[in-house]
Amino acid sequence: xxxxxxxxxxxSIVTAAHDFDEMVDLLALSRPFERSAxxxxxxxxAALPLRDAITLVxxxxxxxxxRQLSAVIVRRSAPAIRSFEExxxxxxxxxxxxxx
Numbered sequence: 001x002x003x004x005x006x007x008x009x010x011x012s013i014v015t016a017a018h019d020f021d022e023m024v025d026l027l028a029l030s031r032p033f034e035r036s037a038x039x040x041x042x043x044x045x046a047a048l049p050l051r052d053a054i055t056l057v058x059x060x061x062x063x064x065x066x067r068q069l070s071a072v073i074v075r076r077s078a079p080a081i082r083s084f085e086e087x088x089x090x091x092x093x094x095x096x097x098x099x100x
């Protein structure tokens with residue numbers, strides 16, 4: 001029974017609907033050599049709708065793999081998105097989701 005509950009929980013996480021118009025903060029972690037006294041480890045790039053934030057990371061940052069991998073999207077409605085794989089998955093989902 002516990003495995004069924006776990007499987008359902010994982011499936012619900014994977015199939016969770018996202019509000020692509022939700023305003024989010026896009027952060028970029030700084031490179032180790034860019035850090036100095038007084039610098040934070042992450043800097044806010046912009047406040048954008050989720051759809052625009054994931055598009056910026058996947059398309060505009062395509063030539064900078066470190067920047068793609070260090071992107072963090074902070075949502076108010078759910079936990080932050082910290083992995084590039086999840087951002088890329090959301091990008092693919094947003095392409096087929098109608099824009100409002």
